[in-house]
Amino acid sequence: MKRVRLDPRTKLYMILVVSSIVMMSATTPLLWAVRLAVTAIPLALLVVEKRYASALRFSVLYAVALLLSFRFLSEESTGVFQSLLTGYCGIVVQFMPAFITAWYVVRTTKIGEFMSAMQRMRVPDGIAISLAVVMRFFPTIKEEYAAISDAMRMRGISLGGGSAVKMVEYRMIPLLFSCVNIGDELSAAAITRGLGGKGKRTSVEILRLQVFDWLLIAAFTAAAGFFVVFKYVL
Amino acid sequence: MNAKQLTAKDFITIGIFTAIWFVVEFAFGMLGYIHPYIVASYVVMLPLAGAIPMMLFYTKVEKFGMITIMSILIAIIMFVTGMGYLGAPLCIAAGLAADLIAKSGGYKSFKKTVLSYGVFCLWICANYFPVIITAESYRRGLVEAGFSAEYAESLFRAINTRTIGVLLIVCFVFGCIGAYLGKAAVKKHFEKAGIV
Structure with missing residues (x-):
């Protein structure tokens, strides 16, 4: 088909x-x-x-x-x-x-299709780029979270000693660490490919x-x- | 390029933190289906839980517009996930106001950041708007969707035109408290590690 x-x-x-x-x-x-x-x-x-x-x-x-x-x-x-x-x-x-x-x-x-469509609909770059990142980022968060849970289980601290605050803290802080790093890599990668340049972007799609x-x-x-x-x- | 202008890097930062903030909100939002009083207590839980990522976000905000764009994204996501468009204006207004407050402190003053986060948190109340404005049809919708009359009753006892003022204030206050806690967490973990 x-x-x-x-x-x-x-x-x-x-x-x-x-x-x-x-x-x-x-x-x-x-x-x-x-x-x-x-x-x-x-x-x-x-x-x-x-x-x-x-x-x-x-x-x-x-x-x-x-x-x-x-x-x-x-x-x-x-x-x-x-x-x-x-x-x-x-x-x-x-x-x-x-x-x-x-x-x-x-x-x-x-992501290329999405950006190209946003451009055709004259959505401002700021919203288009951020929205594309949000869209792509959910799976990443899930992966990172799974990795963190694994690591915690291996060390036997998955319940954070029974304290709700600790449970949130133990999960959120490592997650934020990795997300910030991934974000830096993502921007480096995107900028090398000309995102945010002055010219009008063209698309293969x-x-x-x-x-x-x-x-x-x-x-x-x-x-x-x-x-x-x-x-x-x- | 103008130093005041937002760059692609800023947009990516906005996207990432919006995604994290939304995941946090979603995780806690699911609890609301257990009992309506939990829905009302979002104004306490969400500002506290969201404070750590947001305080980290604030350390990266240096230009006008980032917080506003974030609130626009939240409004879009809220619409897509079926929470309605009635709250969108409040959501964006809160974001804009938060942005202006933070700007008046040059995005550096901690006091202004606390206020700004408090105002930003008011968007959470935007989630209640459909409940208040379209109260009657919302109630009917709930019952028809299979919620028990008991659930609907408690929901309207907790959230109505009289309590919304209280909810807004509580939301703001816990936003400010959350900002202090979040700042402490950021200091404890991120500043020591040299990430910020």
């Missing part, structure tokens, strides 16, 4: 629409259907990108949470277990669609909205319009 390459601008639009729809609460089965459809698209795109494991994981998580919150939780639920369950389902049902979309975008957008992009944009616009009309007008 020919690989579908989406334009980063389409992806950003997708994020925009999905998070707006997630923000408005779905009240009728019809609205839930729209919400599910909107969630299904990034999942399908994950499959197209051959990210089967994450697609499956997300689908299962989301399905279980939906099922639980519809079957077992209601206005009358009380008790500790119930409220923990509510918490879990609440997070997942509420944020999963936006999370899946964001995950898809972060995992499949090359030539961005063009293709048929598939337009189709998706149309689909998402329709979904958002549908949602708003049925929620607020009818």
Whole structure:
């Protein structure tokens, strides 16, 4: 199958629409259907990108949470277990669609594409560069954190002697150390490649909205319009 | 190039610290689903927990705009993660004000840094905005999303138009306390190691 390459601008639009729809609460089965459809698209795109494991994981998580919150939780639920369950389902049902979309975008957008798209949309450099760094930095933080936890476990101080302050301190300080160093390396690398120079930057990635992009944009616009009309007008 | 202008290095620093700050916020934010009073206590936890990275960030801030850009990024991330756009203006305003306060101290004065961080922390209250402004529909949304009526009740008992003032003040105060603690931590670990 020919690989579908989406334009980063389409992806950003997708994020925009999905998070707006997630923000408005779905009240009728019809609205839930729209919400599910909107969630299904990034999942399908994950499959197209051959990210089967994450697609499956997300689908299962989301399905279980939906099922639980519809079957077992209601206005009358009380008790500790119930409220923990509510918490879990609440997070997942509420944020999963936006999370899946964001995950898809972060995992499949090359930094060059992203920067080039930002430039085309005339986003100021400051915001574009910082946002690109944020996007790329989450996986780094996760890696560093795992390394720190490993080191702590090896020395048997993973609970920080039972003190909450120590637990935070033991983790955060080493993490900050490595992040600051990585940041310095990152800026050195970026500046050698001409970031922040005076000239207009060119890009190897030539961005063009293709048929598939337009189709998706149309689909998402329709979904958002549908949602708003049925929620607020009818 | 103008020395006052932000360079690519500054932008990368902003990006890194925003990512760290967001991870910290996210980790604590998850606790809020256990009980609504924890949601209200964000104003205590987040300024304290975020103080160490932020104080380290402040040591790297020398030019106007870095704190403002950070607040814009936070507003964008908040929107993307589905927390709404109602808080965005407060978020950016807090960032801008924090930036101006720090600037008046030349980004060196510790007193101004404390104040600035206190103001910056006010963005946390931006998270409450949807709860207050759209109270009725938010409540309905919560219950329909499977939260119990008990959760919704406690949430609105803790966060409403009357308590928001208190929350803002508490947030500011703990921001200032956090700044002192964060500064101590930075001094203890980073200045000795010669990183700053």
